[in-house]
Amino acid sequence: MSWLKRMMGFEAPKSESVAPAAGPLALARGRTVGFDPSLGLLLEGHSRVCVPASQPIWSEGVIDLGQSHWLSRYYLDDQDFWLQVHTSGARDGQVESLILFNYLDCASVASEAELRRLAGPDSPIGLSRYSLDGVEFVREWGTEQGQTRLVDFFERVRSANDETYGIGHYAMLYARDTGLTARREFLLFSVEEDGEGAVSLSTALGVSLYTTDLHLI
DSSP: OOHHHHHHTOOOOOOOOOOOSOOGGGOOTTOEEEEOTTHHHHHTTTOOOOOOOSEEEEEEEEEEEETTEEEEEEEESSTTEEEEEEEESSTTSEEEEEEEEEEEEEEEEOSHHHHHHHTSTTSSTTSSEEEETTEEEEEOSOOOSSOOOOEEEEEEEEETTOOEEEEEEEEEEEEEEEEETTEEEEEEEEEEEETTOOEEEEEEEEEEOOGGGEEEO
16 A cells, blocks of 8 residues: 555555446547637636637546436646536436546655645645635535545546556545536536655646536537
């Protein structure tokens, strides 16, 4: 067990399952995703999430949440942006949520002490509320009054050149209302460990989308 898993107190994420091929909303590697041109104007003043120009999907990640729930992640050619689709039933089944994420930061983590400071018990991540640039978000995962531990899951990723690899995640999700109908803003922290044992902490800001906000080219 690596120092990361030992510190987090989790078992190693299980990597033996192979993601099924079918994806939701006809999204797939190599397809080009376009966004409603009015979306950026709609979000202005309500969310800091930026809406990218039309661009191809570079890689695809799949997370099996169990009990017939799936997260499918589509990383765009501009690596600052990715889409996440939560489905139930089959992986290409009922769409429960669709979120556009922007990466805000990705920092390498070199030691257990650094991880404790950035995302462990010495950090505010996992507390019931988190303030980002003066905007307050409420924790979505965990019921503890104080700090809760991060949630672990495993993502199987396939890139455009058919390279396949796995990423272990230890994550915490926060959210807030934007004032727009059925659109929430999300703040996602994820401590990630790749197959080579490199550890990083990524921070991403997301916003709820309707399926009609997207079109495929």
